[in-house]
Amino acid sequence: MTTQFTVADIELELHRYPSNQESNLQAWDAADEHLIKHLIDTEQAAVSTAIINDNFGALATSLISIDKQWPLLLETDAKTSQLGTLQNLANNKLSNDNIQWINSRENIPTSVELVLMKLPKNLTYFAHQLSRLSQVLPAGTQVLIGAKAKSINKSLLEVLAKNLGPASASLTWKKTRVITCVSDGQARSAPKSVSWTIPELKLEISNLSNVFAASKLDIGARIMLDNMPKGDFKSIIDLGCGNGVLGLHAKQKYPEAYIHFIDDSEMAVESARQNWQLNNLETPDLAGEQATFSWDDCLTHLNEGVRPDLILCNPPFHQGEAITDHIAWQMFLQSWRALKNGGILHVVGNRHLAYHVKLQRIFKNCTTVESNGKFVILQAQKISKKAEPFETEGSETRNESSDSQSDVPHPQSGLYGAKT
Incomplete structure (x- = not known):
């Protein structure tokens, strides 16, 4: 599994959360790289930036590594995203002092000047996020969305236009594109449950x-x-x-x-x-x-x-x-x-x-x-008699009271995330 994230002069060690899972999955994808590359190529200033759907903090850690004072608002619905971002900031010795956290139901501050997003799998949720942004973003505010090129089509751009403002997509790079959506300043109602x-x-x-x-x-x-x-x-x-x-x-x-x-x-x-x-x-x-x-x-x-x-x-x-x-x-x-x-x-x-x-x-x-x-x-x-420890490389067992955690494999064991 690759853990070295490199874009332009940025070099970071990034892990999925929890870091001890033994999957072959990276903590970022090419859409993360494309967004960061776009910011560097356009010489984006460190303005108040909202980051939405940053899976394990690749975007947040990159911006903080560019400018330690970059003011960030991180919105996520996933606890693993929040924990993963904090883990990667700590591992790269980066401060989270300039980060404000909200979930996907809390109010977005009106001070946001730029928005970075990853396209979520759930497009109903995506429309919800766009409508929330429409309620606070002034006309002309840019929202940059990283996505796989194959996920971007006419209907997706129509979702953006309907819920936030007109949008266009960049040229393809590493099979990804960056969508630039410009807020039209018209507030939409949030979708009901x-x-x-x-x-x-x-x-x-x-x-x-x-x-x-x-x-x-x-x-x-x-x-x-x-x-x-x-x-x-x-x-x-x-x-x-x-x-x-x-x-x-x-x-x-x-x-x-x-x-x-x-x-x-x-x-x-x-x-x-x-x-x-x-x-x-x-x-x-x-x-x-x-x-x-x-x-x-x-x-x-x-x-x-x-x-x-x-x-x-x-x-x-x-x-x-x-x-x-x-x-x-x-x-x-x-x-x-x-x-x-x-x-x-x-x-x-x-x-x-x-x-x-x-x-x-x-x-x-x-x-x-x-x-x-x-x-x-x-x-x-769960039976009271002791279970045999796993014969998996790196496995650990814990010996505690019989009614708590006796001889259960620790998540850091080689078994954690193993394939059957």
């Missing part, structure tokens, strides 16, 4: 623009809802919760349980929070809060006091446009650590992803609960 119902479960669902399966129940979640585990569960994590539909139904099925919703997408976490309130699922006799909502990288910052007896998980197998299984590995390994002894990890996934191999290696057990032509539901239980 999409709402729909699951009549048989008596659930109302509302999705913000960057949430997976925005307009209907995805088929993986459907088979999961129809095959929830049996048991008297009291603490449940909906890991990678999306709009929270699995956690919502878990509360219906296990009314005495406390539900913890966790996702890398801030919009997903907020959608889950709104859906919890919308469906009024709290059990009257239970004291205190009955749900928590965490914007986090899997279970990385889970409160040590949370010891779930059930984790529901529908792992993503992509990160942006990159296909990768390292997120599933991380979810499964961290679930081992978090679960109490006897606790269950209940997983749904595409059959071809072979999650049963991963779960068997981590938990030393795996049961097929249900399957169809495309999806399979798997269940693994």
Whole structure:
């Protein structure tokens, strides 16, 4: 995996987040390089700049390396993007003192004079971001968007014109182009969330623009809802919760349980929070809060006091446009650590992803609960007896209390992100 980012006189060491994942994926792409090259070629001054969708900080670290005082506003919906940017700034001994952070729902300051964007995979989300910019950018403000050349077409330029202002694309360089969009100064209304119902479960669902399966129940979640585990569960994590539909139904099925919703997408976490309130699922006799909502990288910052007896998980197998299984590995390994002894990890996934191999290696057990032509539901239980450590180069084990993290492989092990 290449970690040396070089454009003109800029040389940086950049890693994806977490830096110990063993994938062959870079922390940047040619569109990042093209944007930085464009700024250097045009001798762009260090004005107040908003950077949007900077996957792991390639754009931010480059600008700070050009001018340590460059004022930056970083907008992201992904916690891994924020953590990755901070990681790469620290690794390159660059300060984050001049960086202001916002998520994709917070107000953009009116002081922004230039915007750099990476084109997201979700074009509905892209339109949302453009409409937000239209509300604050004065007429004439440039928005530079880096994208693969094959992704740029007439309909994309029409989306820009409709939501922000006229746009044109540069010549192709390394199979990428830079779109220059000029704000027309006309404020657009932000798109509303999409709402729909699951009549048989008596659930109302509302999705913000960057949430997976925005307009209907995805088929993986459907088979999961129809095959929830049996048991008297009291603490449940909906890991990678999306709009929270699995956690919502878990509360219906296990009314005495406390539900913890966790996702890398801030919009997903907020959608889950709104859906919890919308469906009024709290059990009257239970004291205190009955749900928590965490914007986090899997279970990385889970409160040590949370010891779930059930984790529901529908792992993503992509990160942006990159296909990768390292997120599933991380979810499964961290679930081992978090679960109490006897606790269950209940997983749904595409059959071809072979999650049963991963779960068997981590938990030393795996049961097929249900399957169809495309999806399979798997269940693994954390057992109290010690598991054998993995015989993978660089692997580590941890010896702690029998009810915490005994002999679980550390994420820095060679197994982390390994292919099956």
